[in-house]
Amino acid sequence: MKKIILSVLLFLLAGAAAVAGFGYYLVDDKSATGISDKLSASDQISKGAYLVKAGNCMGCHTVKGEAAFAGGRLLQTEFGHFKTPNITPDVKTGIGSWTAEDFWQALHNGKSRGGRMLYPSFPYTNYTQVSRNDADAMYAYLMSLPKVEKANQPHELRFPYDQRALLAFWRAAYFRPTSYQEDKSKSVEWNRGAYLVNGLGHCSACHSSRNGLGANAGVSDLSGGELTGWYAPALTNSKEVSLAKWPAQELVALLKSGVNQHTAVSGPMAEVVAGSTQHLSDADINSMVAYLQAIPTVQAAEKDMFDQAMAGPELSAENMGSVMKQGAALYKTHCMDCHGAQGEGVANVYPALRSTPALLGQVVSNPVRMVLSGGFPPVTSANPRPYGMPPFAHTLNDSEVALVLSYTRNAWGNKAAVLTSAEVNRYRTAVND
Template sequence: MKKMLIHFFVVVLFLLTGISVYAYFVGYRVDGNASLVSFGTSTDRALLIRRGEYLTRAGNCFGCHTVKGGAAYAGGRILRSEYGNFVSPNITPDSVTGIGSWTSNDFWLALHFGKAKDGRLLYPAFPYPNYSQISRADAEAMFAFLKTIPAISQKNPDHELRFPYNQRRLLAFWRAMYFKPAVFAEDKTKSPEWNRGAYLVKGLGHCSACHSQRNVFGANDGVSDFSGGELSQIQWYAPSLLHTNEAHLQNWTQNEAATLLKTGVNHKSVMSGPMAEVVFDSLQYLTDADINAMITYLQAIPVTKADSVSALDQALTEPDRNEKTKKQMMQQGAVLYRTHCMDCHGAQGEGFTSVYPALKGNPGLQMNSIANPLLVILAGGFAPVTQLNPRPYSMPPFGPVLSDSEVAILLSYIRNSWGNKAAFVTAAEVNHYRTVPMD
């Protein structure tokens, strides 16, 4: 029996090694070309670098590869997950700690195949399943820009992952099951604007990296999976872009959606949490044409309706409240609302256009997930500072002011007033989110 087990593990190790080596060489054999760009004049190079800067912003490379208050693109930002902590690498042109020794082909292999210069398989916390959609020409432009930024000598710590996720060779199996390199292919039956939007949303914007559900192996259903999902460890919920009762853009006009994506606020909603960072670091810099193209694509996605919470799940999470108890909670909630919320959000939850979002009819308050409104109430909601909204109004944190029971009563009231209808919230649910670490 002992010999059989040893033989089994030897075979597994052989397979892992073989698959890793195969994946490494296949990656290089499939696309081992040198740079596809030749510079005719200095003007051509300047235009390429400027385009690369724009594309790098569109891909939000700055957001993940920059520690708050740190040097741009020098990495070191900790990305928490259920598998442990990932640490973003230095992508400045430092030859020792950054990508200064990389070629444009090395960079292309990282984006398109998920492989580092030394052939190591990259963890999909780096969204190469999405970046694989990026064209070779755009990758060349991005690399040309990154080679021009200040070189920062900053060696960042290694990932801190639990076993077995710290065994990088196992990524070969993950890739075999869930990853296939594929440059974006236009749909000839659609308009150029739709195709541009699809390219940005699926590829550079990597929207599915957050707005999707993950299985136990950390994989989603691909670059078109916008089913919505909770961001592990920080517990913000990235709403579904498919469901009409979550964040599907068919609920808004093109102008309403564009205003939100460019400024972080419109009369119906305010970007908070991780999405506020995306607006601050990336979306505000996009052209109106690209923003509208993304909206065109997202609005064309077939709509679905989110599944309601099952009776069993509701029974497990919500105490059995009779109508008398709910009426009392609504009465108490009305008092709390008048005291803490009405001055900004209005007596009827109507809000104040482009300053304080409306609570009446707000889908973000009526989703099955209560993560986002609870985190905003407890820790405050801070809209991004943008070029078109340089001095945004923000919401103060009420965690230090209100108890768990009071927050539960207040949010239950908001979720069931002015035509809103959603499940009541418990004090235990509030307490769960009160202890969430904030980046």
């Protein structure tokens, strides 16, 4: 029954979208003519290698420990599982028979060779901004790699998302091929940053929320988004992470090494740093930072709807006192050695828990997950042996995890809603997946 309602809804929506966007979705953008850079073949390949890192193509197109770019990695989404394709130059199973034009069509128009529409789990809604010259260099690099014969596996998507033809409607509603438009009123550095953050860097693919059909509000929207089991915080919001307020060198350090004076990246963001940002030149990182810090911070309303929904239980002063007392005892036993008596952490080693947006946000999936499963910041050339956090799933029960996190969220001047053991339990099941 749910399925039927869902598909009827989808068709209605798609119909509306088709009317709204009619005339666009049949037209591919062929405006870029592909005037190639005058680079030697080997310069073209090394330029491409660099850009492929900027796009973190390897991250999705590689199964850990197996041949690079040969595909097969499982991407879990609310629509089902995607299995990434082989993009090595093998003719039979990879993209060996593709031309540079075909490759450009994939990045820019979200279409496979022969015109098959691609799912936006391949973030072409961002990559569409990549210039034709850059796409050609990336193509040259991929074509220079060893051929790996590995057949693509079908995705395992739920109905109706398994109907590729419906992507026509999706594209009509949510996708326009666009080239990066330089903003002449801004500096060269800002423009380079915008091109990288919104295009190859695809930060918005995770850091912005998606609607029920998997579309987000646009490449420059960084207002926070939920992934399966993780939350990519808003980067421009006073209640979450507000990058405009960070010292620039702290953001540079985080993108280069995965750790800084106050925090460390983990999970999907650790993959981004390990596979992509740590490899970027200082000039490009500085440009991205300049662009990110120039996005105005949204001053979140004190009591918005989201807030009320996530506010957690209201506790009497007496109950709160008891939570703090029990939480403090757990903290002292299990956490203090690393995170410090005042939650001050150790710069570049153990993240601070005092005034840490990662800990204080309304969406608690990351801290709960961190305590249950532990984690490591990425291994980077700037931080080759990161210190990790041990898992507590077997040491602490749900209510103890709730207590210790409620304590850290309200100690040392922190202030955030307390957690319930039910909330912890929800993520415990997710973590065990």
